[in-house]
Amino acid sequence: MINITAFAFTAYPVTDLPRARAFYENLLGLKPAATWGDATQGWIEYELGDGCLAISNFSADKWKPAPGGPSLALEVADFDAAVSALRAAGVAFAVEPMDSGACRMAIVSDPDGNSLIIHRRNAKP
Numbered sequence: 204m205i206n207i208t209a210f211a212f213t214a215y216p217v218t219d220l221p222r223a224r225a226f227y228e229n230l231l232g233l234k235p236a237a238t239w240g241d242a243t244q245g246w247i248e249y250e251l252g253d254g255c256l257a258i259s260n261f262s263a264d265k266w267k268p269a270p271g272g273p274s275l276a277l278e279v280a281d282f283d284a285a286v287s288a289l290r291a292a293g294v295a296f297a298v299e300p301m302d303s304g305a306c307r308m309a310i311v312s313d314p315d316g317n318s319l320i321i322h323r324r325n326a327k328p
Contacts (some may be wrong), residue, residue: 212248212255213275215317216266220245222314223258230292231277251277268315270297275319282307282323289321 217223220243227233233249233256240246246259256275259266279285286300289311297318298310308322 210254212257213273214257214259215275215313215315216263216268217258217260217313217315217317218263218268219314220247220258220260223260226314227256227258230288230294268313268317270312270316270318272318274310276308276322277319278322278324280323282321285321285323 220240224235224247227247227249228235233251235247236250236255237248238245240261244260244263246257246261248255248257282300286309289296289309295312296309297312298308300307300309302325304325306322306324308320310318310320313319
């Protein structure tokens, strides 16, 4: 049996690295922690707490964006402000903002159609 000790990172394939970086860095405010490659083809890592989100267009002929694939949930400090900023930027919502009782969430698409969950835990009663 394999002994898995932690999630190493979550990675999303992208087709246009500069466009993807503009979304993840300028709109979502993520800061690159590590970069490999160049401005047109590369691998970018963003550290988030104990985790890491990576975007890449390496192996673009074999690893393609998939709107129906897994989704990373990004915890935000202000859910309403995040939703407003995403709408103002013209980001597509696959699932409109909702309240489950435990959290508020919405599913949006990055420029390549990959799904991201914008999430805010509700205060515990």
